[in-house]
Amino acid sequence: MSDEERYAKFEVTAPRALPIAVVGGAGYVGSITAVGLAHLGHHVVGVDVNRERLAQLTEGIAPFHEPGLAALLGANLAAGRIRFTDALPEALAEAKVVFVAVNTPRRDNGEADLSHIIDVATGLGRHLQRYTVVAVKSTVPVGAHLTMRRVLEQFGRREGADYDLVANPEFLREGFAVHDFFYPDRVIIGGQSADAKALVRELFEPLAAPIIETTIENAQMTKYAANAFLAMRVSFINEIANICEGVGADIKDVVHGLGYDRRIGHDYLRPGIGFSGPCLPKDLEGLIRLAEDSGYEPFFLKSILEKNEHQRRHILGKVYGLLGTSLYGRRIGVLGLTFKQGTDDIRNSTAPEIVDYLVRRGAEVRTYDPMVGPDTAVAGRPAKSPYEAAAGADLLLLLTSWDEFRALDLERIRREMRLPNLVDGVNALDPAAMRRLGFTYVGVGRP
Ligand SMILES: NC(=O)c1ccc[n+]([C@@H]2O[C@H](COP(=O)([O-])OP(=O)(O)OC[C@H]3O[C@@H](n4cnc5c(N)ncnc54)[C@H](O)[C@@H]3O)[C@@H](O)[C@H]2O)c1
Known part of the structure; x- marks a missing residue:
C-alpha cells in the first residue's frame, strides 16, 4: 500500500466536523497537526506569526521537507477544510479546540524558553470569545500550564468557565511526521476536565491508537521521559561502541x-x-x-x-x-x-x-x-x-x-x-x- 492509500482511508472519518485552530500552525508540529485534523474532516485554521510560511502553506507548498505533507495539504486546501492566517482573534472566533504548537527553544541555561507559550496565552486571554479547549502540543516543563493559567487569569479568564487546558504532547518523528500523525504509537491527553479530555479524545479516536487520559503533569512528564530515554539509548550505545574499539x-x-x-x-x-x-x-x-x-x-x-x-x-x-x-x-x-x-x-x-x-x-x-x-x-x-x-x-x-x-x-x-x-x-x-x-x-x- 502506498502512503497516499494509507492516508486516504482516514479522509473525513471524524464522527462530526469541529472548528479547530492550530497556533504555530506553520511549524513542523503545527502544520502536520493542522493538515492531519483537516484530513480527518475538521475545519482547521492554522495560525502563525511567520507570514512567509503562511503564504507557502496557503499556496499548497510545504515549507520544509516532510514526505507526504504537500500532497495532503493540497488535497485539504482543495476540499476547503484548511486555511492559514496570522489573525488569532478571527481564528478563535470559531474554534472549539485550539492546539498550541509554538516553539519552546532552549534558553542559554538549558531551561525551556516559554516566551512563545506566554505570547499565545496572552493572545488567548485577550481574544477568547467563548468556552474553548486549549490543547498544548508544544513540549513544556511541568508547571508551564500553571504559567499559562496565570496569564489567562490576568485577563479575567477562569479555567473551567472560559477555557480548559489540556496537555497533548507530540511524539512525531521528522521525516515520518505525516505517517506518525495517522499511526501514532499512542495519544496522551492530560487535563483536569473530563469533558475537555473527551473532546480531544474524539479528535484522535479515528486513528485507532491507544489513548491515555491522565493528568497534565503526567502527560508533560511522559514526553520528557520519552525523549530522555531515547537520548539515553544513543549515549549508551555510543559508550558500548567506544569500548568495542578498545577491545577489538x-x-x-x-x-x-x-x-x-x-x-x-x-x-x-x-x-x-x-x-x-x-x-x-x-x-x-x-x-x-x-x-x-x-x-x-x-x-x-x-x-x-x-x-x-x-x-x-x-x-x-x-x-x-x-x-x-x-x-x-x-x-x-x-x-x-x-x-x-x-x-x-x-x-x-x-x-x-x-x-x-x-x-x-x-x-x-x-x-x-x-x-x-x-x-x-x-x-x-x-x-x-x-x-x-x-x-x-x-x-x-x-x-x-x-x-x-x-x-x-x-x-x-x-x-x-x-x-x-x-x-x-x-x-x-x-x-x-x-x-x-x-x-x-x-x-x-x-x-
Ligand atoms: N519538530 C519535532 O520533531 C517535534 C516533535 C515533537 C514535539 N516537538 C515540540 O513541538 C513544539 C514545536 O516544535 P516545531 O519543531 O514544530 O517548531 P517550529 O519552530 O517548526 O514551529 C513553531 C511555530 O510557531 C510559530 N509561533 C511562534 N510564536 C507564535 C505565536 N505567538 N503565535 C503564533 N505562532 C507562533 C512559529 O512562527 C513557528 O512557525 C516544540 O515545543 C517542540 O519541542 C517538536
Whole structure:
C-alpha cells in the first residue's frame, strides 16, 4: 500500500466536523497537526506569526521537507477544510479546540524558553470569545500550564468557565511526521476536565491508537521521559561502541545480538556522532533543569548529556588520528549536515557544529547534504555533489546517514581525494569493502 492509500482511508472519518485552530500552525508540529485534523474532516485554521510560511502553506507548498505533507495539504486546501492566517482573534472566533504548537527553544541555561507559550496565552486571554479547549502540543516543563493559567487569569479568564487546558504532547518523528500523525504509537491527553479530555479524545479516536487520559503533569512528564530515554539509548550505545574499539569487538554485531532481546529492541541503537536536532538535547536539558528546580540532582541525566558532548570529541579524535594534530590547511570533505536522514532540518544539528570546529582549526572544508542548499548558514564551502566535496580532500567525514551516501560510486570518491582517509561518523559504510577500495577507513566501534 502506498502512503497516499494509507492516508486516504482516514479522509473525513471524524464522527462530526469541529472548528479547530492550530497556533504555530506553520511549524513542523503545527502544520502536520493542522493538515492531519483537516484530513480527518475538521475545519482547521492554522495560525502563525511567520507570514512567509503562511503564504507557502496557503499556496499548497510545504515549507520544509516532510514526505507526504504537500500532497495532503493540497488535497485539504482543495476540499476547503484548511486555511492559514496570522489573525488569532478571527481564528478563535470559531474554534472549539485550539492546539498550541509554538516553539519552546532552549534558553542559554538549558531551561525551556516559554516566551512563545506566554505570547499565545496572552493572545488567548485577550481574544477568547467563548468556552474553548486549549490543547498544548508544544513540549513544556511541568508547571508551564500553571504559567499559562496565570496569564489567562490576568485577563479575567477562569479555567473551567472560559477555557480548559489540556496537555497533548507530540511524539512525531521528522521525516515520518505525516505517517506518525495517522499511526501514532499512542495519544496522551492530560487535563483536569473530563469533558475537555473527551473532546480531544474524539479528535484522535479515528486513528485507532491507544489513548491515555491522565493528568497534565503526567502527560508533560511522559514526553520528557520519552525523549530522555531515547537520548539515553544513543549515549549508551555510543559508550558500548567506544569500548568495542578498545577491545577489538564490532558494535554492528553487538547491536544485532542486543536488539533481538525483546526487552531491548533494535531502535535508537545506532552508534555515531551522538544525538542532536531540535528536540532530544533541548528536552533532555529541559528535564535536567526541571529536576534541579524541583530539588533533585539528576546525575544520571547529566551523564547522558556529557557522554553526548564527549562523543563528538571522540569523532574529532579520529580525524586527528588520521591527519595529525594540526588541521591547518587540510582539506576535509563533509557529507551530511542534517541531524538525521529524511529531513532538511539542521536546527541544533551536530554536523554543522563539527564543520564550524574544523574551519576554526584552519581546515578547508567542503560540505554536501542532499537536503541543505548552498544558502544555508553553515561554515565551510558548499559543494554541488559528494564528489565535489571529496575532490582534493585529505579526509572525508560522514556525519549523516543518508541512504544516498551508501549508493555513491565510492571508487570515484577515492580517486577524487588527495589522501584516501575516510572517517565514517555514522557507520553508514562497510569497513571491509571500504578497505578493499583502498580507503583508510575508521568507523565507530568497528574494527
Ligand atoms: N519538530 C519535532 O520533531 C517535534 C516533535 C515533537 C514535539 N516537538 C515540540 O513541538 C513544539 C514545536 O516544535 P516545531 O519543531 O514544530 O517548531 P517550529 O519552530 O517548526 O514551529 C513553531 C511555530 O510557531 C510559530 N509561533 C511562534 N510564536 C507564535 C505565536 N505567538 N503565535 C503564533 N505562532 C507562533 C512559529 O512562527 C513557528 O512557525 C516544540 O515545543 C517542540 O519541542 C517538536
